[in-house]
Amino acid sequence: MDDDTATGRLLWQVTLRWRAAVDRAVAPLGLTHAQYSLIGSLYGLTRQGRSPSQRELADFAGLEQIYVSKLIRGLVDAGLVTRVPDPADSRARQLSLTPKGVEVTEAAVGVVHALQRELTAPIGGPSGPRNRALISSLRALLGGVPGASEGSTAMTATPTLTGQDIGEAQGALSALLSNVLAASDVSGNEYVTFRVITVRGPWASLDDLAAYLATQPQLGLDGAGAAQLCAGVVQKGLVAADGPVALTPQGLRLFESLNDTVRQTTQTLYAGLDADDLATAHRVLATLTDRAHRAVAG
Structure with missing residues (x-):
């Protein structure tokens, strides 16, 4: 296969490898890759003082709402997420993390960040110029796709530096x-x-x-x-x-x-x-x- 047609194939292979690696890494915490992506997004939003609705969380995470609904049910059953009525909209539910959910999410983020360092080691690590260039290229490819914004990336990352x-x-x-x-x-x-x-x-x-x-x-x-x-x-x-x-x-x-x-x-x-x-x-x-x-x- 010519190099100029390999982009999609390589992206797909990296995605599959990444998802499988995250699944293995967070499994001891009772999470899947999809659950980690969602609960990490919720963690980022709650640290902004927000209690998003299911739709808001789906938009932020870049996931289909029907898929998010299934994931949220599993997280609620696991005692990681709570749903309470939205005072401004009786039809909506506000989502937040339980204390256990915060603990599990922070542990998962630490594990996944270690995995990111391992994954990007061949190109100089997460802070290296080659990785920054890769991130820029991927954002350009994603264009206006929900969940690909700078804000989303920043909020799902670990807030490792606190007061x-x-x-x-x-x-x-x-x-x-x-x-x-x-x-x-x-x-x-x-x-x-x-x-x-x-x-x-x-x-x-x-x-x-x-x-x-x-x-x-x-x-x-x-x-x-x-x-x-x-x-x-x-x-x-x-x-x-x-x-x-x-x-x-x-x-x-x-x-x-x-x-x-x-x-x-x-x-x-x-x-x-x-x-x-x-x-x-x-x-x-x-x-x-x-x-x-x-x-x-x-």
Whole structure:
């Protein structure tokens, strides 16, 4: 068969292999591939605060409503999904996951994501450029087919990064930084101050520096606290404020030494992490930070 006619055949073979692999992977959780596709879509919608009707879920998942009806009955019987009357439409039923349903879905998503990593390993993994190009090509082929949208893909994916995850990571990294700095009798906020002076300077006055530090939510300082922080590093002889704010020779030596130690620790933390994964994490965290700032300001 000529290569230019092989697209459909290869897509079909990949689809069959994928469905069979997912069926085997989620079978220990009491699910089939079709049930996983549906319950994963419901999971994504409920995390948006929505309780979709059966029709809405069918449209979102890109499945026929009569097929969804059969799948939902099985999920209800298994204690994974509940149906309650829709207050706005007595003929409709709102769908939601039970606590057991949430537990099973999250476990299934983890299993399937591991399977995706295995499947895409020959082309560089899920975050690799070849896989991104493949996703783009498949979306182009699907065109306007329901369930093929960016939103659908995003919502059925695992919401692996939550506010709790970010908070725990921040707490762990802050504790590690404090431990690294402890031997030099430098606090985390003082270290950040050194970085701000050297990277974002020059600062015309200590008041200007303190005003900037007070705007940085990660430091947790108000105006008075920022001013006290700045006065403290001056008193230690690490920062000079009799002209443009700068590190003293002692402060510069200490900062360079701490930077070397922090750099070594950072290299250990990041060892083995995929560069594409790190780039994705950076974009996600930057977006979350921007949105959070806007929400606070708005």
